[in-house]
Amino acid sequence: MKLQNEHVFVTGGAAGIGAAIVLDAAQQGARVSFCDIVVPAGEAYAAELTAQGFKVMFHQADVGKFDSLKVAHEAFVKELGPITCLVNNAGVNSNVDPVEMTDEEWNKFFDVDLKSVWHTAKLVLPSMRAAKKGAIVNIASIHARMTYPKYFPYAAAKSGVIGLTRNLALDEGIHQIRTNAVSPGYTLTPLLEAWFEMLPEKKAESMAVQPMARMAKTSEIAKVVTFLLSDDASFVNGADWIVDGGLSCRFA
Template sequence: MKLVNEHVFVTGGANGIGAAIVLDAAQNGAKVSFCDLAVDAGKKYEKELTEKGFNVFFHQGDVANFDNLKIAFDAMVAKFGPVTGVVNNAGVNSNADPVEMTNDQWNRFFDVDLKSVWHTAKLALPEMRKAKKGAIVNIASIHARMSFPKFFPYAAAKSGVIGLTRNLALDEGINNIRTNAVSPGYTLTPLLESWFQTQPAKRAESMAVQPLGRMAQTSEIAKVVTFLLSSDASFVNGADWIVDGGLHARFA
């Protein structure tokens, strides 16, 4: 119960890694609020976890739109009090052609995958600074270091997430606010499964290069996140935790 008395806010918490983080944080004693654009899935998950006795709260929220996100954030604070931990998990893939991609598509993608980290910081940092306490965990990706053809400009956004992690760690450390990133490798999420469905041969190719002979479960990513949110990680700041089963160590 390493997160007792904490209020953890998770973006993109209705599915995949985000849902696993919501569950693990709640299992560790936190009050957990989460937002998502998948309203039906979010409400269903909130009901499921509440019936199991966990303190969770869902509110529709678009991380790309600050005003919309603030409505969700304010409702969460009204429910559970000041946010002490933030997990920036919401994100989308991009498989754009650099010539065909439109300006609007570019802006929407970066608003979700990168700008949203700034949005949550604007919302959560004032109270964290007052309390002289807080933890932020940004979900990046191994794509920040190495990428894959036809993923433009996904790697740029995830590299930016790690850059913002460094900035926040250096600027807010004096306030006892720690900021870290987690970079998952292949993780069995609905997003990954949908990609495999469009390119079936890639599943076997992806499995063949896994040093542990398997891909990650979402719960394995979540456990690293909740560690970084907790006081067990009290001197971990500005780090990027690669959780990919050793994939980054493999020679191409």
């Protein structure tokens, strides 16, 4: 098990890609803590995995608020020990008109999708530096490199995540802390599947451009993340791993 003796902290871990990362990390032997803003889903998922024999802990947190993250972080460290691996997965989509968007909406969006990536790093880096070891994976998106109309300002935030990943890779590499990004393409999360049920024509449009004639399963994204967290990726630092089934090749 490649994450034996590690403490993996995942933001937004109650559903979708985040839930798949929580499960795969636990299956790889890690102690796993995760936060989410949706309490019932988080508590139920933690109970389900605990019943299966995994060491998993949930705490509610709004990643857009540093104080909320700090409370969760302190609870996790008290129960499971210092965090050795971090996955910044939490995020929200945005399709706001650039003229109509308010400063308040802008700040709230970037607090979740970009600032939270810095805030979680701020919390876990001191213990990683002391240990001279650590791994961080930030979930970005193919929208950082190619995007579509009506996604304002989602692409800007995800581009920022990749830039922040590179900054951390350079600044923290001396402490043997590796920071990488994973940029998923279309992934069959419950949210996307519900959207396709409402708009079947959108599913047809999306499938038509997929080189592999399908979309990713959440478990396929999770396995790339846990690889990057593990010592199998011990010299991988500052990279953006595009996991999109070849979709971005159409726009290269």
